[in-house]
Amino acid sequence: RKEVEQDPGPFNVPEGATVAFNCTYSNSASQSFFWYRQDCRKEPKLLMSVYSSGNEDGRFTAQLNRASQYISLLIRDSKLSDSATYLCVVNADSSNTGKLIFGQGTTLQVKP
């Protein structure tokens, strides 16, 4: 079983749609969670951290369920520019190592 699992997609949605991505992680000791965005042949860029209480940044909402070891990302009112691969990322464990564990990513294609 992979340490971080995501549905690879692709998700093909029209502009203006709402789309949700899910992710599960295996290490219950993980303390920090993130969504990164990666455009084709570019580096991953931090989209948002995910907090236990859930957090929102504009059209993006992230949720964490520690009991189920499940993370989600909701994108409302999708734009063409949201087309990218979304990476679910968790830290390795509760120690202070900076090791991040990446999912394979979920590809989103927003169509006009």
Added chain:
Amino acid sequence: EAGVTQFPSHSVIEKGQTVTLRCDPISGHDNLYWYRRVMGKEIKFLLHFVKESKQDESGMPNNRFLAERTGGTYSTLKVQPAELEDSGVYFCASSQGLRRTVYEQYFGPGTRLTVT
């Protein structure tokens, strides 16, 4: 503020040759990381420096890989001798030294390594 930079952007070498990748982190970031993505796989951690010290090198695949960060500024990752399976994109990332932000890592553009 300048981001993380990496050099070269691309490298094509033959099996058995040596390649050295360089990373310059964001100024003031004590933490520097190396990651790798091979074709069709997820991004994988290689190692983590705090200043000039190796904090975690659990992801280094074998002793053909040597990472250094002399003086706690830029870092190099040397592969010697290169093998075909070393092909992939090598990313460098950096983060601040404060505990709560240690995981908010900022990535460089990567070095695309092709071993033929």
